[in-house]
Amino acid sequence: MSAGAPVRVLVADDEPMVRAGVRAVLATDPGLAVVAEAADGHAAVELAQRHRPDVAVLDIRMPGTDGIAAAAEIRRTVPGTGVLMLTTFGEDEYILQALGGGASGFLVKSGEPEELIAGVRAVAEGAAYLSPKVAARVVAHLAATGAGAGAARAAAARERVAVLTAREREVLALVGAGLPNAGIARRLHVVEGTVKAHVSSVLARLGVANRAAAAVLAHEAGLRPEASGQ
Template identity: 60%
Template structure:
């Protein structure tokens, strides 16, 4: 579930990012990738969750990338603290192929995106841009694994998702399809010829009708119902 790169805000402000990972090579690699994009600025790096929380509280970045497993304070605990202390900063969790069990918990906390550490550089940049703009972002590999895991464990999920989607109006279904594709409110508005305020209203209604806590959960329901492939 990815979003195409889009312009920064009207003021031309760069996207500020705090990066947290306990592996020096990962920090260096991700920082180099993001630093190569002229519209993204890594304002701080952290080697553990406590450093990450302190850096976010200090710099108030647009986005924080949190490794799930870190010393002192793991990524999930750091995310919980950040949602309470700095709710305006959007959260992306950095995951590996062996950490599926943490994704549901991160969704509940309010993470806006999930990226594999081995993601393609373009995917990493697109993810940061998408989440900074208010959209949800799941690496395609993560999205497939989440939906497949849910389907394998609960065979009723596709039916439940279809039933939930059936409660939506035609316009709300259109919004959900684009939301599931990783579009921001501005992009949804442009594609459906709606004002951004109208899109926000539709998104709120979609979340309520689906019983979704955030855009990521709504997007997963879109995958489960077959609206987005």
């Protein structure tokens, strides 16, 4: 994405009215441009390969190739395209699967229009974006996976996070809040290159594949920007 150019977006959903709604919301921001639309996951992958958008907004449930499989294939074949998943209530387990497939953001279809714009922009900038509703649901879903599992997961997350330095925990808390590198740099009063190095170190030391997975871990461990001392 060149400086000053609009963020190019692919929208994929099998419901025409949902696609129209997403397109209408994105059209309110002159810095965003929908370059292609798809009604199923297979078409979404083909269009992503053809148009190479900055962000692909994918519904999780689509006929044929679903959004999870499409997200994984897009990330594999068009690594420059970030993926933002659209979900509905009751699909928490799919969110966790999508995390493993490389999706960078998650939104609830019933959320506020501003969240869609914020999510697209965050993913375009290389950040993870978990809407507050989605983050809360993911953590709640993990906590409900079995008797005592919630406390065990939280304890395990805190243990994993404990290996980080104080600064790395601050960075992780801000990643969990959905801030891109530039926003974290401003928050911590450091240069962006330093933040990139910290994020790379955090991902490696935590053994997670991407910022979205790190964000979930931050929520599990109870890390919040307010607790980071900033």
